[in-house]
Amino acid sequence: MTALREHADLAAALHLLEWDQETFMPSAAVEARARQIGTLAALLHERQTTPGFLQLVDELAERVSELDPQQAVDACETKWRLDRKRRLDAALVRERSTIHAQARAIWVTARRDDDFAALAPWLGRIVEIERQVAATIDASRDAYDVLLEGYEPGASAGMIESLFGELRQALLPLVNRLRERLAARPLPAGALCGDFPLDAQRRFNQCIAAALGFDFSRGRLDEAVHPFTTGIGDDVRITTRYDARDLRCSLYSTLHETGHALYEQGLDREAWGTPRGASCSFGIHESQSRLWENQIGRSEAFWKHFLPNACEVFPGLVAASLDAVVLAANEARPSLIRTEADDITYNLHIILRFELERALLAGDVDVGALPQMWREKMRAYLGLSPDTDREGVLQDVHWASGAFGYFPTYALGNIYAAQLLRAARADIGSIDALVSAGEFHVLLQWLRRHVHRLGQTYRPAELIRVVTGEPPTPRPLFEYLEGRLAFIEST
Ligand code: ZN
Numbered sequence: 458m459t460a461l462r463e464h465a466d467l468a469a470a471l472h473l474l475e476w477d478q479e480t481f482m483p484s485a486a487v488e489a490r491a492r493q494i495g496t497l498a499a500l501l502h503e504r505q506t507t508p509g510f511l512q513l514v515d516e517l518a519e520r521v522s523e524l525d526p527q528q529a530v531d532a533c534e535t536k537w538r539l540d541r542k543r544r545l546d547a548a549l550v551r552e553r554s555t556i557h558a559q560a561r562a563i564w565v566t567a568r569r570d571d572d573f574a575a576l577a578p579w580l581g582r583i584v585e586i587e588r589q590v591a592a593t594i595d596a597s598r599d600a601y602d603v604l605l606e607g608y609e610p611g612a613s614a615g616m617i618e619s620l621f622g623e624l625r626q627a628l629l630p631l632v633n634r635l636r637e638r639l640a641a642r643p644l645p646a647g648a649l650c651g652d653f654p655l656d657a658q659r660r661f662n663q664c665i666a667a668a669l670g671f672d673f674s675r676g677r678l679d680e681a682v683h684p685f686t687t688g689i690g691d692d693v694r695i696t697t698r699y700d701a702r703d704l705r706c707s708l709y710s711t712l713h714e715t716g717h718a719l720y721e722q723g724l725d726r727e728a729w730g731t732p733r734g735a736s737c738s739f740g741i742h743e744s745q746s747r748l749w750e751n752q753i754g755r756s757e758a759f760w761k762h763f764l765p766n767a768c769e770v771f772p773g774l775v776a777a778s779l780d781a782v783v784l785a786a787n788e789a790r791p792s793l794i795r796t797e798a799d800d801i802t803y804n805l806h807i808i809l810r811f812e813l814e815r816a817l818l819a820g821d822v823d824v825g826a827l828p829q830m831w832r833e834k835m836r837a838y839l840g841l842s843p844d845t846d847r848e849g850v851l852q853d854v855h856w857a858s859g860a861f862g863y864f865p866t867y868a869l870g871n872i873y874a875a876q877l878l879r880a881a882r883a884d885i886g887s888i889d890a891l892v893s894a895g896e897f898h899v900l901l902q903w904l905r906r907h908v909h910r911l912g913q914t915y916r917p918a919e920l921i922r923v924v925t926g927e928p929p930t931p932r933p934l935f936e937y938l939e940g941r942l943a944f945i946e947s948t
Contacts, residue, residue, distance in 0.1 A: 458731065459537065461509050467501040469689035476687040476694055496836030506543060514539055518650060527733060527914075534732035534913045541594050541607070549593065553586050557859045559588050561757040564857035573828050573846040576857065578840050582825045584817055599729055601818045605862035608739040609869065611916035614815055616929075617865045620872060621808045624931035629803055631837065631942050632791060635801055635838055638789055638946050646788035646948070648781040649704045650775050658699050661770045662711040665763065668696070670901040671715050671724055688721030690729055690738075704771070705786065712754040716746035719901060723909030732913035737865065741908065741917050743870025744877060751800045751871075752878050752937060753900075755786045758893035787941055793837035793848045800871070801938050805838040807868040810853070814861050873921055875934035877908065880925040 504510070517532040522531060523837045560579040567576040584946035591600035638644075656772070668679055681696035690692075700706035711736060720742060728734030736742050753759055760782050768774045774782070781943050783849040789799035815828060816822040822830060831850040832842045843849035855863055880902045882888050891899050907924045915923055922928050 458531075460504075460513070461531070462730035464501060464505055465690075465932070467497060467504065469692075470685050472689050473498045475928070479681050479683075479685065480696065491830070493730045505685075506541070511539065511543065513680075516645075520584070527728075527799075528916050530733055530912075531731045538732075539923065543837055544594050545590060546593075548937075549590065553590060555581055556586060557857075560857040561854060564851070564854055565789070568847050568851040571845045571847040571851070573851060576691065576851065576932075577824050577827075580827075580856060583856065584824065587859055587861050588818065599819075601815050604818070607633075608863050608866050609917055610738055610913075611918055612738075612740075612865075612869075613779065616918070617811060617869075618815075620929060620931055621804075621811060621865070621868065623837070624804055624868070624872070624935065625808050627935040628801075628933065630939070631801060632805065632839060634791055634942060634946065636791065637795075643946065644784070644788060645781065646785045648703060648785040649708075650785070653701055653704045653771055653773075655699050656702075657770050658704065658707050661704075661767065662697060662707055664770075665708065666711055666715045666718075668763075668895065669712075669719065669897050671695070671718055675722060676718060678711070683719055684714050685715045686717035687720065691720045691726070693721040697825060704767075704931050709750055709754060709786075709905040713746045713794065714839045715751040717742060717750035718910055719749070719904070720745040723901075723905040725910050725912055728912060734912050735913070737908075737913055737920055739866035740869030740873060740916040741920065743866055744873035744906070745870075747785075747870045747902070748874035748878060749902075752874060753888075753892060753897075755783075755800070756889065756892060758889040760786065761893040762895045765819060777784075780948070784945070787945060789945060791827075792839055793835070793841060793843050801942055802839060804868045804871060804934075807864050809834045809838060810855075810864040811868075814856065814864065818861060869917075869929070870930050872929055872934050873917070876925045876927065876930065877904070878920055879933045 458688060471494060474490060474497065478490050478494075480489075483706050514532070514536050517528075518536040521529045521532055556579070560576070563576055563579050567573065580813070588600045591598075591603035599614060603614075603615060605612050605617070606774065621704070647873065663678055663761045667673060671678075675691045676693040677692065679696050680698060682698060684696045684698055685693045686693065695711070695718045696706050697710040697714060714790075720736060724736065725734045738739060756773065757779065761881075764774070764779060764782060787799070789801045791802050792798055795803070795810075798806055809831070812828060812834065813822065817827070828846050836842045855861075881900055885891070885899055885903055889914055893894055907922070911920065914920075918929050
């Protein structure tokens with residue numbers, strides 16, 4: 458426990474340096490900061506792999522039946538993560554991170570120049586080395602499964618394939634309906650666009666985060682080009698980005714990151730540093746951000762509560778009706794770029810990436826075939842196809858960073874969020890009534906009790922089953938999205 462806390466403290470110092478690098482660090486400090494981060498990371502790795510610590514974890518894991526349930530969770534989860542780490546020798550780890558760093562730099566220029574051929578050989582090397590990493594961790598299993606588990610413990614490609622297959626079949630007709638609606642007449646969705654002074658936006662976002670339950674005495678809200686959340690114990694920092702012409706940009710970034718932050722602030726403080734005091738998985742983390750951003754933040758109930766307040770801060774909004782604002786918050790159309798996609802089409806962007814990366818890892822597809830396959834799948838799923846690879850296969854940094862198995866966690870987050878909200882509704886009654894009355898704490902307390910406080914007590918799929926009574930299923934998500942589409946069709 459003491460050792461785990463010490464590791465968590467070192468990791469927290471590392472994360473704080475990284476947070477500073479993305480927010481306030483002066484530009485000339487880049488080199489020194491990279492060195493400081495490298496030194497701390499090496500120190501942390503050293504501490505985590507001292508023979509004494511490894512032996513202690515092994516012994517505890519062997520005597521798991523003698524431990525109380527909480528200690529057993531800590532022993533098993535710590536050993537599982539440590540085993541993945543220690544099977545990799547230092548040379549492989551170094552080679553891997555060097556290739557990732559180089560490929561990320563190549564990706565930046567390849568995307569700028571729309572030059573997939575420049576990145577292709579690097580992607581080939583990355584796929585090779587990721588296969589090697591997976592085989593070193595566990596040669597008896599499918600490489601994709603091993604990599605996926607780094608983000609979503611207990612998940613498998615087979616499980617994702619069946620969830621995503623069902624979701625895809627349900628979403629394709631929705632996308633067709635959306636396209637028909639958009640072809641029939643324009644969507645009057647401009648109510649949240651116009652003149653929104655940045656200072657007023659900053660005040661409004663602070664007020665929204667606080668109303669949802671974000672504790673500013675244990676956190677901050679700042680700005681970053683790519684918004685993110687850093688959780689370091691009693692200090693959780695969120696970032697957002699502002700667009701003076703479109704209130705949705707900062708608001709929905711803030712809601713998303715506030716969701717992540719509420720999870721971090723809801724973790725069991727007594728268990729800091731241990732698996733019980735850490736978030737369950739990337740997918741569960743994403744479920745918390747997407748629940749507040751989409752299901753709550755785009756609802757009519759949310760705007761019923763916040764529109765009067767928004768009108769005080771932004772007098773230009775006074776003329777807008779509630780319906781017009783809710784429609785602006787739910788504007789949807791098939792588009793090429795994942796990070797700009799609405800929640801009706803978003804999951805198809807993820808399903809496409811999962812199918813390609815799985816085929817790539819399995820050796821069923823060559824790197825060179827990716828741009829063409831990307832275009833074909835975009836056409837099949839969303840009815841459009843990018844003219845450039847910059848708007849296609851080159852748009853995300855994930856593959857160039859070696860993050861295979863990461864994409865599915867975004868859609869899992871949406872799936873879990875809808876299941877959790879349905880279970881919360883069954884327990885505490887109408888969420889809409891609570892939200893329109895501004896009673897966000899009731900839902901937050903429910904999430905704290907059923908998700909946040911449990912940390913890694915359960916693996917993600919098991920947590921969903923325990924809390925909702927069902928294994929992961931896309932049906933609640935589909936029903937939620939169909940409701941959104943029906944609202945758009947009614948306008
Ligand atoms: Zn997120």
